[in-house]
Amino acid sequence: MSAPSVLVFATGGTIGMRATEQGLAPDPDFPEILEQLVGVICAPLGIAPRINHLLPPIDSANADSDTAPKIARAIRARVRTHRPRGVVILHGTDTLAYTAARLAFELGDLGVPVVVTGSQLAHGAAGTDARDNLTLAIRAAVKAAPGSPVAIAFGGALLPAVRATKHDSRALTAFRAEAPLGADPAGLPAPPADAIVSGPARILTFRFVPGVTVDAVRAAVGGRPDGLVLECYGSGNAPMARLGMPAALREICAALPVIAITQCATGGVDLARYAVGQELAGAGVIDGSDLTVEAAIAKLGYLLDRGFRGAELRQLVERNLVGECAGAARP
Numbered sequence: 001m002s003a004p005s006v007l008v009f010a011t012g013g014t015i016g017m018r019a020t021e022q023g024l025a026p027d028p029d030f031p032e033i034l035e036q037l038v039g040v041i042c043a044p045l046g047i048a049p050r051i052n053h054l055l056p057p058i059d060s061a062n063a064d065s066d067t068a069p070k071i072a073r074a075i076r077a078r079v080r081t082h083r084p085r086g087v088v089i090l091h092g093t094d095t096l097a098y099t100a101a102r103l104a105f106e107l108g109d110l111g112v113p114v115v116v117t118g119s120q121l122a123h124g125a126a127g128t129d130a131r132d133n134l135t136l137a138i139r140a141a142v143k144a145a146p147g148s149p150v151a152i153a154f155g156g157a158l159l160p161a162v163r164a165t166k167h168d169s170r171a172l173t174a175f176r177a178e179a180p181l182g183a184d185p186a187g188l189p190a191p192p193a194d195a196i197v198s199g200p201a202r203i204l205t206f207r208f209v210p211g212v213t214v215d216a217v218r219a220a221v222g223g224r225p226d227g228l229v230l231e232c233y234g235s236g237n238a239p240m241a242r243l244g245m246p247a248a249l250r251e252i253c254a255a256l257p258v259i260a261i262t263q264c265a266t267g268g269v270d271l272a273r274y275a276v277g278q279e280l281a282g283a284g285v286i287d288g289s290d291l292t293v294e295a296a297i298a299k300l301g302y303l304l305d306r307g308f309r310g311a312e313l314r315q316l317v318e319r320n321l322v323g324e325c326a327g328a329a330r331p
């Protein structure tokens with residue numbers, strides 16, 4: 001019988017970069033360096049590594065709506081063929097939490113543990129975190145139970161992908177999860193039989209601040225997104241007393257799904273609590289509970305790309321599918 005294997009899938013990011021006169025950029029020697037690094041980590045574990053690269057490697061700041069779905073498709077295809085014990089994805093830290101959250105939905109039923117990592121410092125930099133993060137990720141991926149949720153391994157911590165956020169642009173402990181995974185997830189829904197999908201859906205966000213006008217809210221959908229996440233105050237409040245705000249939000253909600261989340265790091269939205277929150281709900285805004293902004297974008301994009309629309313989409317947004325709702329107040 002052949003040795004169990006780990007699939008390491010490199011997509012770019014600082015971990016695979018080196019300093020150039022134009023700043024940090026992909027290191028053309030990284031494939032060989034990675035092979036060596038992974039070999040040293042895998043040997044004592046009795047694990048055979050298989051390494052693939054997404055070409056070209058990107059600075060994850062350049063990720064777009066199809067980046068995470070594309071990574072998911074590539075992983076599914078390779079897992080089907082090679083049946084690894086675990087999968088490790090190397091990704092830039094800038095959008096790592098967005099991609100990881102999306103992968104938690106995309107690969108939630110993969111049956112093989114998936115761990116996402118990267119590094120704050122380039123693999124060859126003094127004091128780099130590349131080796132430690134890679135080691136943690138590989139160990140976690142091969143030791144986790146087959147149905148484990150997608151995780152992020154970074155700065156010594158293992159975090160649930162669908163609850164994590166990049167909170168520090170410099171420290172090696174760059175990610176954190178304010179709340180744990182929600183209990184009793186309902187699981188991923190079967191896509192509607194009649195789904196016609198052109199994807200990938202583009203989801204944008206709009207953050208309420210005191211200077212917001214109705215024109216600013218309308219401008220947020222000027223680029224024709226497929227879905228919108230409203231970053232509201234506190235428990236889901238917005239300046240509904242602005243002239244024309246309820247009507248503008250009603251119009252937007254009639255055209256595309258809109259989710260309300262909170263700007264606060266903990267807690268969540270409760271649209272029933274305040275009159276302004278009830279006005280938001282009345283306009284058609286969906287209650288995003290305690291979703292992180294990354295998870296809200298991931299969830300809405302995933303569900304739209306599976307073909308869910310209207311009332312069914314709303315119901316699914318409000319349900320805890322893979323642990324993304326920490327409070328899990330909803331069945």
Ligand SMILES: NC(=O)C[C@H](N)C(=O)O
Pocket residue numbers: 012013014015058059060061091092093094095118119120121
């Ligand atoms: N530390 C990093 O990986 C940052 C880099 N700009 C990226 O996201 O690709």
